[in-house]
Amino acid sequence: MTASLFSFHIEHRLGAARAATFQTLHGPVTTPCFMPVGTQATVKTLTPAQLVEAGAQMILANTYHLSLQPGAEIVAEAGGLHHFMQWPGPILTDSGGFQVFSLSSLRTIDDDGVTFREPRSGSLVRFTPEYAMAVQNALGADVAMAFDECPPYPAERSAVERAVTRTLHWFERCLAAHRRSDQALFGIVQGGVWPDLRAHCAEVLASADLPGYAIGGVSVGEPGMLIEKVVRVTAPLLPEHKPRYLMGVGTFRELAQAAAVGVDLFDCVMPTRVARHGSALLINATGDRRINLKNAQFRRDFAPLDTHCPCYTCRHFSRAYLSHLVRSGEILAMTLLSIHNIATLSRFSAELRAAIIDGSFTQRFAAYLQPEAEVERG
Numbered sequence: 001m002t003a004s005l006f007s008f009h010i011e012h013r014l015g016a017a018r019a020a021t022f023q024t025l026h027g028p029v030t031t032p033c034f035m036p037v038g039t040q041a042t043v044k045t046l047t048p049a050q051l052v053e054a055g056a057q058m059i060l061a062n063t064y065h066l067s068l069q070p071g072a073e074i075v076a077e078a079g080g081l082h083h084f085m086q087w088p089g090p091i092l093t094d095s096g097g098f099q100v101f102s103l104s105s106l107r108t109i110d111d112d113g114v115t116f117r118e119p120r121s122g123s124l125v126r127f128t129p130e131y132a133m134a135v136q137n138a139l140g141a142d143v144a145m146a147f148d149e150c151p152p153y154p155a156e157r158s159a160v161e162r163a164v165t166r167t168l169h170w171f172e173r174c175l176a177a178h179r180r181s182d183q184a185l186f187g188i189v190q191g192g193v194w195p196d197l198r199a200h201c202a203e204v205l206a207s208a209d210l211p212g213y214a215i216g217g218v219s220v221g222e223p224g225m226l227i228e229k230v231v232r233v234t235a236p237l238l239p240e241h242k243p244r245y246l247m248g249v250g251t252f253r254e255l256a257q258a259a260a261v262g263v264d265l266f267d268c269v270m271p272t273r274v275a276r277h278g279s280a281l282l283i284n285a286t287g288d289r290r291i292n293l294k295n296a297q298f299r300r301d302f303a304p305l306d307t308h309c310p311c312y313t314c315r316h317f318s319r320a321y322l323s324h325l326v327r328s329g330e331i332l333a334m335t336l337l338s339i340h341n342i343a344t345l346s347r348f349s350a351e352l353r354a355a356i357i358d359g360s361f362t363q364r365f366a367a368y369l370q371p372e373a374e375v376e377r378g
Contacts, residue, residue, distance in 0.1 A: 006142075006184045006211045008243050012357045016236065016262040019356040022212075022243045024090040024142040025182055026082065029057045031243070031264035032352045034255065034345040035092065036271065039065050041075070041085040043342070044272045045335040048087045054311060054339050055346030058089055058142075060267050063135050064096035068118060068125065072138035080140030091141040092267075095132045095174075097148040097188065098248070101220055109149065111166060129173035137179050145214065146174040148188040153221040160192035163217075164201050175208060184211035186245060192217060193226060195233045202237035212243040215263070219248040225371050228257045235261040252283065252348055256368035259352045260361070266349075271341035276334050278326035280305050281344045283351075293337070298323040311343035312336075 007023040022029040036043045036051065039062040043051055051059065061081060066072065078084040081091055099116065100107060106117045113128035129147040136144035147170045149163040167190045178185050187205035191197030205213060215234050218227050231246060235258070238244050243264045249255070250268025258266065271281060274290060282289045282305070291298070291305075301319040313322075313336040325333035355361040362369070 005182060008212070008241065010241070014356045014359060014361050015260070017260050017352075017356045017361055018262055018264070019353045020243070020264055022264065024058075024184070026088065026090045026142055027057075029090055029265075030350075030353060032255065032259045032349045032356075033057055033265055034250065034349045035060055035265060035267040036342050036345075037062075037267055037269045038085070038087075039269070040069070041066060041081060043338070044276070045331065045338050046272075046342070048085065050312070050335075050339055051342065052088070054343040055350070056089070056342060057346075058092060058265075059087060060092050060094060061085075061139065061141065062094050062096070062099075063132055063139065063145075064094075064099045064116075064127070066093075066139060067096070067135045072135040076138040076140070082140065090143070092143040092186075092245075093136050093139055093141040093145065094247075095136065095145040095147040095188075096127050097132075097145070097150050097216070100148075101150040101152055104152065109166075111169070113147075113170075129170040130177040133174050133177040133179070137183065140180070141183065143184045143186055143212065144178065144180075146171045146185060146187050148190055148216055150190065150217050150220065151192055153192065153226075155192060157192075157194060157197075160190070160194060160197060163192075164190050164197050168201060168204050171205065171208075186210060186212040186214050188214045188216040188247070189234055189238070190217045191234075193222065193230055198230070198234045199237055202234065206237075206239050209239075210242065212245060213238045214245040214247050216247045218246070219254075219268075224253070227254065228371065231258050231263065232261050235263050238262075250345065252281075252345075253368045255345070255348060256352060256365045259356070260365075260369055271345055272334075272338045275337035275341050278333065278337070280322075280337050281341045282306055283308075283344060283348055293319065293323040293326040293333075295323075305340055306344070309340065309344060309347070311340050313340040313343075 010020040012019040037060045116125045132147035148167040151163040245265040246263045250270040298319045304314040355364045
């Protein structure tokens with residue numbers, strides 16, 4: 001792997017927070033940056049052009065799911081993931097490690113790898129670090145993730161210790177199996193809620209001098225305050241001059257708190273998932289907020305979702321129309337709400353960046369930076 005093909009430049013610092021640029025072969029990513037999730041080589045209900053207009057810079061796809069359908073060899077024959085899905089910007093592929101957590105009832109894990117029972121056909125699928133790398137090499141994303149074991153919360157310390165040991169062992173095998181010099185390999189720090197396990201995992205991974213690092217194993221059942229604590233402890237353990245990626249978080253508070261301690265990249269399925277259930281995300285001064293368009297109060301509300309939002313949805317449609325689409329079960333409702341929700345998180349990330357640059361970050365995002373329990377008591 002040729003790390004020099006990728007660069008990371010920090011332009012501004014404000015305490016631990018930083019505004020930076022991660023340069024990839026498919027263009028720059030300015031950080032902090034929220035990355036929409038396109039598990040099956042598509043961000044649900046949206047075209048690439050709609051994603052670009054919504055402000056998305058970099059997106060995710062999933063190794064496990066794409067290995068099953070259509071198969072990595074078909075994506076490779078199409079010219080790689082960028083050509084296959086016609087996304088012009090950078091792509092990151094998860095390794096399948098999250099499915100070790102999310103499909104726990106359908107898998108068997110051992111020190112060599114994981115055997116999954118495919119939920120539709122019932123057939124067995126074997127994932128090893130070498131296989132995860134082969135699939136990601138074939139997909140050809142800009143960033144590939146090392147195969148890891150993501151333990152649940154709560155879990156006994158002994159189980160998390162085993163997960164860390166496996167994660168580090170599998171990382172060494174991923175490093176040996178990774179074949180593309182035009183693809184950055186990121187390692188993933190595991191360790192549950194134990195700072196010493198996180199520190200050990202981070203120290204070993206940092207010694208490999210990778211192009212980037214991820215904090216994994218959060219947002220797997222913990223309360224919000226515990227997520228914030230784990231991220232606050234772990235982020236400073238990662239190399240200062242490399243991009244830091246917090247996996248699987250997407251609320252405004254989670255993004256602001258992680259950016260405050262020096263995290264650069266984020267992803268979550270939340271904006272499109274809540275859109276499919278009829279909800280829209282709104283930025284306000286007091287913390288996270290979402291509205292459910294199924295509620296009767298929106299049937300005659302002819303204002304846009306957010307008067308400050310420049311997205312296509314807010315420029316053209318009223319809450320009343322969106323409520324009508326949601327109540328009618330129209331697919332267009334999912335598309336329009338997904339556009340807005342992704343545009344909102346992209347805009348929120350851009351506002352984090354601007355506030356780091358102009359020095360107003362702490363004041364501007366004070367409501368989001370408070371621990372969650374304090375906000376609830378207030």
